[in-house]
Amino acid sequence: MANPHIHSPSLLIRTVILLPALLSLLTGCGSRRETPEIKILWAEWRPSEALAELGRLYEAKSGVSVKVVKKSWDGAFGDATFSEFRNRDDNYDIIIGDSQWMGLGVVGGHYLELTDWMKENVKLDELEPAALKWYCEYPKGAARYYAVPCEADAMAWAYRKDLFEDPGHRAGFARYLAANKVSPAFPLAPPGTWDQLRWIARYFKQAVPGMAGLVMPTSRNYDVATMSFEPVMWSFGGDFGDYLTNRVTIDSRGTVNALRFYADLMQTTSAGGRNMGYGEVSAEYIAGRAAMACNFFAFFPAIANPGNNPDFYDKTGYFNSPSHTDASGASLRAVALGGQGMSVNAHISPERQARAKEFLKWFLESGNQQLWAEKGGFSSNKRVLASPSFKKAAPYNPLFEEAFQLMRDFWSVPEYDDLMKSCQREFCAVFQDGADPVEAVKQIQAEHEAILRKHGRIQ
Amino acid sequence: MNQGRGAPARFMSESSVRNLCIMPALALLIAFNVFPLLASLGISLTDFNPIIDTAPRFVGMGNYRDLVESPRQEVWRSFSRTGFLVLVTVGLETLIGFAVALLLRRSFRGRGLFTAILLIPMMLSPAVMGSFWRYLFNADYGALNWFLDARLNWDGSRALAFWAVVIAEVWMWTPFMILLSLAGLNAIPETLYEAAEVDRAGAWFRFRHITLPLAAPMVLLGIVFRAMDTFRLFDTAMVLNGNLEGQHTTFVSVLLHARGFGGSRSLGEPTALAYLLLIASLALATLVLRYLDHVRGVGAPERGRRP
Numbered sequence: 001m002a003n004p005h006i007h008s009p010s011l012l013i014r015t016v017i018l019l020p021a022l023l024s025l026l027t028g029c030g031s032r033r034e035t036p037e038i039k040i041l042w043a044e045w046r047p048s049e050a051l052a053e054l055g056r057l058y059e060a061k062s063g064v065s066v067k068v069v070k071k072s073w074d075g076a077f078g079d080a081t082f083s084e085f086r087n088r089d090d091n092y093d094i095i096i097g098d099s100q101w102m103g104l105g106v107v108g109g110h111y112l113e114l115t116d117w118m119k120e121n122v123k124l125d126e127l128e129p130a131a132l133k134w135y136c137e138y139p140k141g142a143a144r145y146y147a148v149p150c151e152a153d154a155m156a157w158a159y160r161k162d163l164f165e166d167p168g169h170r171a172g173f174a175r176y177l178a179a180n181k182v183s184p185a186f187p188l189a190p191p192g193t194w195d196q197l198r199w200i201a202r203y204f205k206q207a208v209p210g211m212a213g214l215v216m217p218t219s220r221n222y223d224v225a226t227m228s229f230e231p232v233m234w235s236f237g238g239d240f241g242d243y244l245t246n247r248v249t250i251d252s253r254g255t256v257n258a259l260r261f262y263a264d265l266m267q268t269t270s271a272g273g274r275n276m277g278y279g280e281v282s283a284e285y286i287a288g289r290a291a292m293a294c295n296f297f298a299f300f301p302a303i304a305n306p307g308n309n310p311d312f313y314d315k316t317g318y319f320n321s322p323s324h325t326d327a328s329g330a331s332l333r334a335v336a337l338g339g340q341g342m343s344v345n346a347h348i349s350p351e352r353q354a355r356a357k358e359f360l361k362w363f364l365e366s367g368n369q370q371l372w373a374e375k376g377g378f379s380s381n382k383r384v385l386a387s388p389s390f391k392k393a394a395p396y397n398p399l400f401e402e403a404f405q406l407m408r409d410f411w412s413v414p415e416y417d418d419l420m421k422s423c424q425r426e427f428c429a430v431f432q433d434g435a436d437p438v439e440a441v442k443q444i445q446a447e448h449e450a451i452l453r454k455h456g457r458i459q
Numbered sequence: 460m461n462q463g464r465g466a467p468a469r470f471m472s473e474s475s476v477r478n479l480c481i482m483p484a485l486a487l488l489i490a491f492n493v494f495p496l497l498a499s500l501g502i503s504l505t506d507f508n509p510i511i512d513t514a515p516r517f518v519g520m521g522n523y524r525d526l527v528e529s530p531r532q533e534v535w536r537s538f539s540r541t542g543f544l545v546l547v548t549v550g551l552e553t554l555i556g557f558a559v560a561l562l563l564r565r566s567f568r569g570r571g572l573f574t575a576i577l578l579i580p581m582m583l584s585p586a587v588m589g590s591f592w593r594y595l596f597n598a599d600y601g602a603l604n605w606f607l608d609a610r611l612n613w614d615g616s617r618a619l620a621f622w623a624v625v626i627a628e629v630w631m632w633t634p635f636m637i638l639l640s641l642a643g644l645n646a647i648p649e650t651l652y653e654a655a656e657v658d659r660a661g662a663w664f665r666f667r668h669i670t671l672p673l674a675a676p677m678v679l680l681g682i683v684f685r686a687m688d689t690f691r692l693f694d695t696a697m698v699l700n701g702n703l704e705g706q707h708t709t710f711v712s713v714l715l716h717a718r719g720f721g722g723s724r725s726l727g728e729p730t731a732l733a734y735l736l737l738i739a740s741l742a743l744a745t746l747v748l749r750y751l752d753h754v755r756g757v758g759a760p761e762r763g764r765r766p
Contacts, residue, residue: 220706271610443530
């Protein structure tokens, strides 16, 4: 029985006591255990959707939810990553950064070193060596790893099979070669050399009114023009430098010849083809205004998709970058690397780091890499790349294994952005405004050396 | 009568109360203006890079020297390019704006509606306007090339990219000059023209000796505003051509953005550039203020004179 001398608390006091409890019940604070979560920072595009789908499978298996935060390629992705670096933030457990950002992540202490962990937990022999080198290692050749391969990518070409296989164009092309005294003549087919590619592009430019022979990523923005120039430069014997010793070697005959050749290729593109972004290249090809289009593999699903490309999705073939044979008879071939590795944020707690590493380990298992490829991601797993199911999944997939053997990349030192800006400015000046290639290459050499010297990368 | 006797003793003197009232504003000014200004001056003398976790190193005037000696004289070029843009853009806006205002000054049917329509571009956001122009300038499917029946590479050629910015800016801001010119023209007393007509003054004489001098103060005010606004132009150039270095659209503000938010660079160099821009802006503002004072001095008796 209640003591009649003890007054029951007033309504106000009861409200004050009960309200927080009621609110906490409603919001779930204090009573619900939070599901452990892995937050991943990446760009907004199709592969990040595929990763989110894989993340749901991982959550079902492990109980750890995976949230992929997607930021637009148009600056927001870079801004978010560099903000995370600058503030030493722990907003994200995993960062899927561009291959060129590796130096910033490593030298700045933002990426966790994974060398020993990978040796114990990852079957390294299952991975393409090129993927380990370009997506995971810093500095190149040092055998120290700070990422695992995530989305592999490379540059290749799409071409209009209907035009190439058209008997009228085949005959016309043969006449065109004969008229220009090209010897030896070659058929209208995916080109084996850069010179053949140029003749094909020239032919379509003059034979089909309103059609460009080719479109390539040539924009002055970020790294665009440099990426599409790289395969030409490497095939002609040019190079940026030695990534282990940081010796700059861009001022060479090979680079100058490649730049001249590239500027000549631009004669065969469309009116706007000298300043085109990756998306614009695909749009121009899909609109039927180009016979050939150079782009990253990651943009090919849009070309092969009947929904996006109803007119030409089934009339498109693909080929890897051609080679170039120099005067001595040596043949060189290379493709520009795209894609990203997956790094663990060094600023999160050891417990979160362990959780993130568990996800990386699961992601790299062969079965999950197969799933990754099925969902549209590009795997670095040798077995997946060689599997018939992968090769049949998309018309461009059979090229990918070969592309891996030809991949090369830009500098990944922390000063990559300064180095890139110099290349973008000088390369574009040559093929957009007719600047002298010799002078442009000399300028880049001097600037690159000054930048690397200023930051102590070379003496 | 001694008014001071019997008055309550003051707790604080008048000057103390005044100082106390000023203090919050002063504290805010120091916290948000003076301190950042001094801190950034300090940063401009170091190689501070927050992404690379190393202690900032004092480099003295190194960042300023690097800017002066920047490859291809990019910094100086961006200043001269911006100056040229101000000259061309504001010049065209003034000429077209004043000419249209002269036409609009005449009374005709639907003048109000016509004037309102002419002012629309000025009311749009520069970013939205830039996006429209980007499509219009597109070399392959842009309406401008279709209209001109040409294949001009507006965004691919660096020289044309500069003129694309000029066209977009003139289109957007000429209405502003129309508005100010119209205000200046409407303020001219009609009696002056009537007197000139009595004296049989010709059209050119009336324009040269009545219209131009009396509308000038207002037009000059518009020129000053537009010159300052164009000097710090960023949005239109950014939307049309990105924040790129070494282009014909790399104006000072664009270069500052490219260097400050371009990824791996240290903060020292962009901060030093911001200081150069600050000095240039202060110099320009001082010149403008002096000029306005001069115009005010010259214009006042003119306006006060009666025919």
